[in-house]
Amino acid sequence: MKTQVDVLKITIVYDNNAFDPRLKTAWGFSALVEYRGQILLFDTGGDGRILLENMRALKIDPARIQAVVLSHAHGDHTGGLIALLNGGDNPPVYLLPSFANTYKRQLGMMTQVSEVAPGQVIADGILTTGEIGGNIPEQALLVRTENGLVVITGCAHPGIVRIVERAKELTNDPVYLVLGGFHLGDKNKTEISAIIADFRRLGVQKVAPCHCTGERAIAMFADEYGQSFIRTGVGTLITVMQED
Numbered sequence: 001m002k003t004q005v006d007v008l009k010i011t012i013v014y015d016n017n018a019f020d021p022r023l024k025t026a027w028g029f030s031a032l033v034e035y036r037g038q039i040l041l042f043d044t045g046g047d048g049r050i051l052l053e054n055m056r057a058l059k060i061d062p063a064r065i066q067a068v069v070l071s072h073a074h075g076d077h078t079g080g081l082i083a084l085l086n087g088g089d090n091p092p093v094y095l096l097p098s099f100a101n102t103y104k105r106q107l108g109m110m111t112q113v114s115e116v117a118p119g120q121v122i123a124d125g126i127l128t129t130g131e132i133g134g135n136i137p138e139q140a141l142l143v144r145t146e147n148g149l150v151v152i153t154g155c156a157h158p159g160i161v162r163i164v165e166r167a168k169e170l171t172n173d174p175v176y177l178v179l180g181g182f183h184l185g186d187k188n189k190t191e192i193s194a195i196i197a198d199f200r201r202l203g204v205q206k207v208a209p210c211h212c213t214g215e216r217a218i219a220m221f222a223d224e225y226g227q228s229f230i231r232t233g234v235g236t237l238i239t240v241m242q243e244d
């Protein structure tokens with residue numbers, strides 16, 4: 001019997017894919033991660049007002065957020081942070097070493113800022129891939145559950161397959177779920193098929209693509225994964241617990 005605290009809950013609080021009609025849909029991504037009594041926010045969407053309004057509609061108290069992790073330096077992922085910090089709650093912020101110094105200094109005047117390292121533990125059972133390099137460097141958040149690894153990505157600019165490979169290397173865990181932006185909007189059918197084949201090769205059991213994944217890729221993942229595809233948009237709650 002697993003205790004309640006080992007249940008992982010991920011709530012999409014900001015996304016450009018509509019889901020919960022009570023919430024505003026806007027370009028960007030933010031996910032609230034609750035695990036073992038800890039609450040983290042991964043990315044902050046593009047607009048602080050929308051982020052805070054969506055949280056209010058979902059009855060999420062921003063004061064309960066214990067840490068914020070920023071996937072990469074794009075405004076559709078970082079744009080809501082200042083409004084969150086201006087609200088008087090000052091959770092520590094985990095960002096990439098490559099973020100601009102001026103931005104780090106600006107945040108540093110408001111809260112504690114940490115540059116992540118590969119495999120760094122952010123909270124109990126939650127770690128980061130660390131900065132994955134490329135034209136647009138990025139980190140993904142990894143949650144180790146009884147079912148396997150849950151990989152949460154922002155835009156996946158370094159490549160979604162590369163991120164999943166890095167996650168496996170760092171943990172040696174089987175991959176249960178990959179969630180977030182896969183960044184395949186400019187890929188054709190053949191390219192997306194190859195990526196889906198890579199997901200199968202890597203043993204990814206479930207997928208929850210949203211944000212910048214692209215309509216065609218979302219449809220193809222839905223076809224391939226069937227019951228193991230999770231339709232995801234703003235307000236989606238994904239619960240991961242041990243399966244009997």
Ligand SMILES: [Zn+2]
Pocket residue numbers: 072074155157
């Ligand atoms: Zn981006």
Ligand SMILES: [Zn+2]
Pocket residue numbers: 028029074076077154155181211212
């Ligand atoms: Zn994005």
